[in-house]
Amino acid sequence: MKLKLFISFFILTATVSLAQEFASKGDQYFYSYAYEDAIREYHKQMAEGKLMSNHQLLNLADSYFKTRQYDKAAKLYVDINKNDTIMSNHRFNKMLQSLAKTSEKERVKAFLRSKGDKLANELIENAEFNYQLLESPAEAAAGFFIFTVNANSEHADFSPSFYKDKVLFSSSRKSKAKKVYGPSGESYLDIYVADRDKSDNLNNVSLFKGIPNSPFHKSTPYYVANAGSIYYVLSNSDGKNLVFDDKGKNALAIGMAYDNGYFRFLLKDLSTSFYYPFYDEKSERLYFSANFEDSYGGTDIYYVVTNNGQVMSQPINLGPRINTPGNEIAPYVYDNSLYFSSDVFYGLGGMDVYRSNILSDDTFSIPVNLGAGINTKYDEFGFIIEESEHGGLAGYFSSNRPGGKGGDDIYGFKVGEKPGPRTLVFRGKVVKPQYDVPIADVDVSLVDAEGKVLTQSVTDKNGDYHMEIPYTDRVSLKIAKKAYASFEETYNPKSLAEIQKAPLLVRLEAIEDVLREREGKTVLDINDFYFASGRSEITPEIGLALDEVVKIVTMFPEIRLSIETHTDSRGGRYSNKRISEKRSEAIKKYLLEHGVADSNITKVVGYGEEKILNNCTDGVYCLDFLHRQNLRTLFVVENYEELTQ
Template identity: 30%
Template structure:
C-alpha cells in the first residue's frame, strides 16, 4: 500500500528514506516526531505500523494500523491489523479484523489466506499441552537487556547468539549487532561467569552473526551472517560454514545451499547423524514467507539440492528454527499453524499419512515469539528462546525441565506357604516344594523352593492376575490363580513414596501314590442314566485341572454302583458312566491315551449290606487312581 505524502517535508522524506533502506527503528523515531505534532496523520501512522511489522514487532503496530482506517479502507490494512491483534493474543478482535478484510477483497489468494487465519484462531482452544509437566524458567543470570537466543549444547559447551559487547546498533531493530558466544555447561547448568566470544573464530563487526549449528563431530560450524552496514557486502542473510583445522576455525565460506545472494537463509540445524542440514529460507517456490528446507551431504562434504519439507510442515506463514530429534520427531517454530500469538513451537510426528503437526501447548508457548528449541537430555530438558513478557531483554534464553511427579510405588509381597494333606485331615508344612510364578500372559516371572518353614516370597504388581504352580516328587502338582486386584490402596490415597503391602496364601499338595483310589465327591447320575449332569461336570473339572497340572500321569477312572439290581446290569451301567466321564475329560483337552474307563458295578462295595440311602450313596461313587507316571 502506498500513501502520497502531500506537502512532503524534509522530515517526511527522511523517514521514507530510512524505511525504504530497511532502517525501521530509525524510521519509527523520525515519524514519531511527525506524530507528536499530528497524531492522526495516516501516512506517518502507516509507516510506523509497517516498520514495527517488518522488524518483527508487529504486536506494537495495532494502534498505528487503526489510525490508518477511514474512507479509503482496504484489505491490507485490516489484514495487518488482524495479524497485530493476534500477536497480542486478542483473538476475537483479530477475527473481526480478518472478517472485515474478507469483505474488502475478491482475490482468491487473499480470501484463502484470511480463511486460514480465521480457522487457526478457532483452533486455539483445542491446543493441548504436549508435555504436561514441562516447567520453563528464564535463565536470568545468563541473559542481558539486549538479545540472547539460539542456545545449543556441544561437547560440554553452550553456544548461543547475543548482542552483548555490540560495537553498534542494527538500524532495523535498534538492538545491538549480534555475535556468537560460548561458555561451559553441564546440561542446563551453565557457567554464567565465563561467557566469551567464540574462540578460534573471528566475530565480524557491523553485521549480525547468529543461529550457530555444530556438526555432531564438533568440527563444522554453520551460522547465519548478514545485515551488514557495508554496501559492498551481501544484500541478505546467508549461511556460512567454517571448519576446525588444527587450532582454529577456517575463514567462513558462503555455502552453495544459499543458491542466490538475494535469498534469505538462516536457522541452520544438523540431523543427529550430521548427514542432513535443515534451514529456513524465503526463496521462491515455497508455500509462504519462510519455509523449511532439507539438504543432504554430498560426497565432497558440501550440502546440496535443498528440498522443501512440504505443505504438511510449511504454511503461507513463516516456519523457522528446525530441530530434528533422534527418534524421528521434527521440532520447529511457526506462525502459520494454529498458535497462541507470534511464533510458537511445534512438533511434527511421522505417520503413514505423512507429518502430523502438534502445537507444544500453552505451558511451552506464549503470545510472543517462542523458538530455537534444543535439548540437553531428550526430551526431558533443554533450552528455548522467547521474547515473552517478563524477560530480561528482547529475546531471552530459557531452560526447561520435565517435572513429572515421581510415581508412588506399591510393592506387593506375597508369602506362599506349602503344605501337604494327610489322611487324618491334618495339613503340616511341606518344605522344599518348588513354586513357580506366572504372569497374566503365562510367562514365568519367578520361582524357587520353599524353605524349611514351607514359605517362599514373591514380589507382585498391583491389579494383576497371576498363577502359582507348586510341585514336589511324590505329590500331585497343583496350580492356583492369585489376583492382586482390590488388595492394594488406590493411587490417589497413597501418602508415602513407597508403600509395602504384604499378602499370603497357602498351597496344599496331596500325595501321589500309585494304585491308590481317590473318590471324586458329588459325581451324581440320574437314575439308570450315564449322562454327565452339570453338577457332575463341575466336579470333573477339578480332575481336568489335576491332569493338566500333572501331565506325566495316567489314570484309571472308575464308576461304582450300589448293591441293588443284578450284577450284569450294574456292570454295564457303571462301565457306561465311567466311559461318559472319560469322554468329558477328553472334551476338555485331556489326551485319551492318558485315561482308562473301568466300571466295577457292585463288586467293590465300601459298605457291605448297606441299608439306608446314605449308605447306598457311599457305595455309588466315582473314583480315580494313578496307574502310571511317565517321564
C-alpha cells in the same frame, strides 16, 4: 523478534544509499526499522494534508504492529483490506494477529472463512486444529519446568545450540572486536559459549573461538558432533569490509567451519539472507529460514540436500503444511519431529513454538502449538531438546517475555515426555482394484467410540486424503462413495500405532465392476455354477461361487437381490419347476448362513423350464452343451438405479 534483530543491523548500513528511493521521511524511518519515528512522520504527513498511498498506509499499520499498538494496527489493516487488493497474505496474517491480540478471535475466524478460497487448505486445517487444541482445558498443563539461565545479559541472547557438554548461543552484547551502531545501540551479533552444569544451568560465558574471526555478524550456530563442524550465519564480507548487492543491500550467508579451522560458505546470495541453520544427520539435509520468491508469506523454512558438506540441490520449501502467511524460523529436528517457531495468527502470541511429526512419506503432520506451558503472548523461538541424563527431556529456547535480563533471554526447560499434544494422522489413497486407478471425491470420516463424527474429508484427484485429530484411543475410519463399495475399520491403541507408520491403501470396488447385463437384466457378474441332475444340495464348488455373492453383498450392503433359478427342458415340467424352487431356497439358506441379511434378498424364484434361451424345448433333440445353456442361476439387482444415482 530475532528475525528483526538480524535484518535491522545490515539494513542500517545501506540506508544512506537507498534514501533517495523513499517517498517520504516516514518511509525512510520505516525501512530503517525506526517504527516510532515512522509513525510520527506519517502522522505529520497526514496533518499537512499530504496524500498517503496505500503502501504508506500499510507501512503505518506495520509500524503500529511492531510497536504493539494492535488496536490501531487492526483498524488500519481492516480498512485497507476492504478498499484495496494490494494486501499480501503476509499482511493479512498481521491483520489477523492484530485482531487476535485485541480479543477478537471470532472476528479472526470470520475473516479466515471469508478468504478461505484464496488461502492454502493446509492453513485452514492448521488453524481449525490448533484452535481446537488451544481451547482445550488440558492444554494448560503441558508439563514444562522452565527456568532462566545465568548466562543471560542485558543485551539480546538467543539461539542456543548444544555443543559437546556446553551450549553455544548468539548475543549482541558488546565486544571489543565488534562495532556498535548508534541507531541501534547494539553490537554486531557474535557467538558465545557457556558451561552447562548438572542442573542444566548455563554459566561461565566466554566468546567462542572455534570459528574464523569476523568484525561482522556471526550467529545462530548448530554443531554436528560426528563431523566436527559448525553451521552458522555470518555477514557477507571480504575480510574487513561488508559486501553489498547492486541495490546496496548486505545479506546474511550460512557458512560451515570445522574443528581443524577449515571454513567454506554453503549458502550465499548477496540479495537474500539465510537464517537459523540446522543440519539433520539422518537425512543429510540442511534446514534454514529464508524469504525467497516462492515464500508463502514472510520468512519460510527450506532445506537443501547435502553430501559430505556439499550442497547438492536447490532450496526446497517445506510447503504450506509448515509455512504460512506469517514467518517461520528456527527449525530443529528431534525424534522424527520438526520443531520450529511461527508468528501465524492462530498462536498464543508473537512467535510460538510448534511441533510437526515427519511422516514416512516425507510429508508433515499438522504443526501443533506446544501450548501455554512454554508459549506466551510474546516471542518464543530457537527451541532445542534432547534426552536428559537425569531422565525425561531437557532443552533451551529464547523469549522476550517480561522478567528477563535483556530484550531476548535464554530459558532452560525440563519435561517428562515428548512435548506437545498427541495427535493421530490418517492419510492414504483410495483406488480401484484394477490397476490401482485413483478415485476422487470419496467421503472419508473419522468417528469416535460413541459414533460422533470427529472430522471429514474427501479424496483429491489423485485419490489421496489426509486427516488429523487429537489423540483418542479408539476411532473408526469410514470410506464411502456412491456406487462404490465402502470401507470401515476400527482401531485400538495398538493398531493406531501401526497405522501412523505408513499411508493406508484402500481399494474400493465400483458396483459397475461386479455387474453385467444378462437377459435384459442387471445381475451380479459371477461364474456360472451347476447343480447335479435332479439335486438341490450346495456342493463345495457351488459354495465357492456363492461366496462371491456374499463378498459382493458385504461390499454393497444396500444391494437388494432376487434369486432366479432355471432348468433345461429335460424331465417333467412340474418336477423341473419344483427342483428349481428348491435350488433357489437352498441358495438363499446358504447366503443367510454366511452373513447375508434377509433384507438383501427380496425374492426367491424357481422358473423351471419356463424361460428356455434356445430351441431346446420339450421334444427337441439338443446336444448336452445346448441344454446346459439353459441351466443357470441369476442374482438380479432390483435397486440398481438407487445404488448408482
